[in-house]
Amino acid sequence: MKLDFVKASPSKNTTVFITNYVVPAHYAKIASRIMDDEHLHAEQAGFLVQPQTEDAVLRLEMSGGEFCGNAVLSAAAYCSYKGLTKDRTFLLETSGSDFPLECEVVVKSPTHFVAKAEMPPPLSTTEIVIDLNGRSITGNVVKLDGITHFITDYWPTEDQFNQLIEAVTNKIEDKAIGIIPYKQLKESEYEIWPFVYVTETGSRFFEQACGSGSLALGVHLSKENQNQTLQIHQPGGIVHVETGGKNYISTDVRFTCEGFVYLDM
Known part of the structure; x- marks a missing residue:
C-alpha cells in the first residue's frame, strides 16, 4: 500500500497526516504502522478527509476517533500550507467535536x-483519588469529547506513568486518556509532562506537547469560566491557552517533510 503523507511538528508533538482516502476501519492499523520507528516515527496520526458541512474547509479524523488539540492546530496550518483557503480565519471539522x-x-x-x-x-x-503503590494521588478528571485527562500536581517519576494509566483507566474510560502532571513556574505560567494512551491503537507516548492536555489544565485552573491566558511549558515548546466563554489554544506548527509511505497490509 502506498499512501501520501505530510508530517507536522506542533511544538515537536510530531503528527503525521495521511491525505489519501482510507477506509476508517483501517485507521488504527495504518496509524500504528506509520507511527513506528521504521516508517515515520511520529507521536500521533490522523487522516484528512472532505468536510461533512459546507462551511468547513477540511475534516480531521484521528486514528482512534479521539480528539487531539495539537492535531487540530496542525490541520489548520495544513489548510494554509496547501492553499486550501486564503482566509486567515476559517472553520475546521474534527473527530471528538460535534461542531466545526x-x-x-x-x-x-x-x-x-x-x-x-x-x-x-x-x-x-x-x-x-487513585492508589499508586499505596500512596493516594488526588487529581481532577477533565472530560472532553474524545479524550479525558487526569490533571494532578503530583510530579511522578518516569517509570510511574504506566502505573498511573492503569490506575486511572480502572476508574474512567474513553477513546484516549492523558496523564497531565503540572507545576507552577510563575504567575500564569505552568509546566506539564504529558503522557497519552489511545485505547483503539494501544499506543502510549510521552508527548513533546499536548494541546488538549494544556486546555484541560486551563479548565482545571479556571474558576466559573473566568477569562484567563496561560503559557503551558512542555518538553517540545509552549502552548498558549485562553479560557473563558470560549476556549482556545495556540502554538507554532512546522511542516518537516512530506511524500509517500509504503505499508505491507
Missing part, C-alpha cells in the same frame, strides 16, 4: 505557521 471549530493561522514562512483553534467545551470535571 474556529481556526486562525498566521504564516511565518512557507513551512512555519502560528495556529490558533477553538476547543470544544469540557463535558465534565470531577475529582478522583
Whole structure:
C-alpha cells in the first residue's frame, strides 16, 4: 500500500497526516504502522478527509476517533500550507467535536505557521483519588469529547506513568486518556509532562506537547469560566491557552517533510 503523507511538528508533538482516502476501519492499523520507528516515527496520526458541512474547509479524523488539540492546530496550518483557503480565519471539522471549530493561522514562512483553534467545551470535571503503590494521588478528571485527562500536581517519576494509566483507566474510560502532571513556574505560567494512551491503537507516548492536555489544565485552573491566558511549558515548546466563554489554544506548527509511505497490509 502506498499512501501520501505530510508530517507536522506542533511544538515537536510530531503528527503525521495521511491525505489519501482510507477506509476508517483501517485507521488504527495504518496509524500504528506509520507511527513506528521504521516508517515515520511520529507521536500521533490522523487522516484528512472532505468536510461533512459546507462551511468547513477540511475534516480531521484521528486514528482512534479521539480528539487531539495539537492535531487540530496542525490541520489548520495544513489548510494554509496547501492553499486550501486564503482566509486567515476559517472553520475546521474534527473527530471528538460535534461542531466545526474556529481556526486562525498566521504564516511565518512557507513551512512555519502560528495556529490558533477553538476547543470544544469540557463535558465534565470531577475529582478522583487513585492508589499508586499505596500512596493516594488526588487529581481532577477533565472530560472532553474524545479524550479525558487526569490533571494532578503530583510530579511522578518516569517509570510511574504506566502505573498511573492503569490506575486511572480502572476508574474512567474513553477513546484516549492523558496523564497531565503540572507545576507552577510563575504567575500564569505552568509546566506539564504529558503522557497519552489511545485505547483503539494501544499506543502510549510521552508527548513533546499536548494541546488538549494544556486546555484541560486551563479548565482545571479556571474558576466559573473566568477569562484567563496561560503559557503551558512542555518538553517540545509552549502552548498558549485562553479560557473563558470560549476556549482556545495556540502554538507554532512546522511542516518537516512530506511524500509517500509504503505499508505491507
